[in-house]
Amino acid sequence: MVQPIVIAGGKGTRLWPVSRATLPKPFVQITGAEDTLLQATLRRLSLAAEGAVPLVVCNADHEFLVRDQAAKVSAGRVNLLLEPESRNTAPAVCAAALAIQRTSGSDEPILVLPADHDIADETAFAEAVKSGAGLARKGFLVTFAITPTEAATGYGYLRIGQAIDAAQKQFKLEAFVEKPDRQRAEQFLASGSYAWNSGMFIFQPSVLIAAFQLYQPEILNACRAALADSGLGTTMRLDPTAFAKCPSISIDYAIMEKSPNVATVIADLEWSDVGDWQAIWKIAAKDKMGNANLGNVLTLDSTDCLIRSDGPLLVGLGLKGMVAIATKDAVVVAPKDRAQDMKHVVDQLAAQSRNEVAAPKKVLRPWGSFEQLHVGQGFQVKEITVHPGAKLSLQRHRYRAEDWVCIAGEGIATRGEEKIPITVNQAINIPRGSVHRLENPAQQPLRIIEVQIGNYTGEDDIERLEDIYGRV
Secondary structure (H helix, E strand, O other), X not given: OOEEEEEEOOOOHHHOOOOOXXXXXXXXXXXXXXXXXXXXXXXXXXXXXXXXXXEEEEEHHHHHHHHHHHHHHHOOOOEEEEEOOOOOHXXXXXXXXXXXXXXXXXXXXXXXXXXXXXXXXXXHHHHHHHHHHHHHOOOOEEEEEEXXXXXOOOOOEEEEEEEEEHHHOEEEEEEEEOOOOHHHHHHHHHHOOEEEEEEEEEEOHHHHHHXXXXXXXXXXXXXXXXXXXXXXXXXXXXXXXXXXXXXXXXXXXXXXXXXXXXXXEEEOOOEEOOOXXXXXXXXXXXXXXXXXXXXXXXXXXXXXXXXXXXXXXEEEEOOEOEEEEEOOOOEEEEEHHHHHHHHHHHHHHHHOOOHHHXXXXXXXXXXXXXXXXXXXXXXXXXXXXXXXXXXXXXEEOOOEEEEEEEEEOOEEEEEOOEEEEEOOOOEEEEOOOOOEEEXXXXXXXXXXXXXXXXXXXXXXXXXXXXXXXXXX
16 A cells, blocks of 8 residues: 655646636646546545545645545545645655654555646556555655657656666666757657656655655754644644745755666656646647637637636637636636746736735635625625535624625624624624624525725735634
8 A cells, every 4th residue: 555645735827817826726627627636636546545545735724625625525535734835845745754654653655646737547547656666665766757748848857767677667767857948858759768757756754754864854854843743633734933944945856866766667648737728728628620618618710729718708719729718807818839938927917916816706715705796996895605504703804894795595693792693685784893703504505795895905904803714
């Protein structure tokens, strides 16, 4: 048996505007499939990991997202290691290996997977994992290689060395190679000696920790300190002060490129790191004109395009090789071969402090969600949905008053010392500075239209007095 570790981090800036800082690509339905990428990863592990409970490493702000999405595909059978901030993959993997070693005492191989990849053949993936586990038990640090199908410039490469067991597709690894330009990528493809670096790994915890002790003792010591008071339950929280001492570095740079005992398994499967919109187009179902049409869209006289809308009707007319993406608050149109440059768009928007960088119109919360319907001078309108059995924090606002109108379900509104039942077509006023809360004790979702009135309506105008989700 192997112990799976799922790294659910990253920002997914090349998949903006669907992927946002508060809702990055592992947690959104980005390929047109019903599952999110995280959910697809967890399903894939049911075969490859033979039922072992995955340890998901994610930002503490995404705890409720992981719990909610995991519950829908694995009955909630995940453990969590919560990072206070992202320090790249080396600290994440190191902390996870220490946590596994401490909680289970096992030295069975740990399988490290990004949460945001697409793999079509689960059987072939399970076979590759089995082969990699065999190598890991011999003391190798193992990475998984993907046979290239094109001269891709968006992937790092692996130079494949001498065979260890060709029948098991096991080879020594000669070198990690950075993302090449087009000419070098074509040379790699023609040589047959190079493969794509999948970013998936397998190794025994003791072997990996020994490598950290040798090459990255600063990370190892910081992770040990960060785990010291985290407990042994299904949710472990890394100490912010200790974890911040880890340098931000990838596992490739920190360990794999330095170690002499690195091997690879060549995994012959359809794989994508889902890194940009061109990658989405490649894996998506297409019409006879080569168009991938996702959501509320229509294409006419267009070829080889990706057209996606989560909001208004989006029409592609006379387009060739284009990407057009619409959400409720942003639209992007670009040639497919410029998809990698989306990161620069996000950088520009961030420099202008645009709200569209951080959050979508619909924002998920542990208790449900809210969607911004309209913003005007001195007011804002939202639709709030509260899950059955959930409740918002007990809070107050300094700068705004609120009016609530129930449009579906039944709930209870707290206003000062009052407990007020709220039903469809009932309105409640919350004066500025009043202590209040909204909760849903019923079996159906509670939906509220909220009108905020004040000279400031930002989300940071919330003073939480009590919160069952541990937020401050």
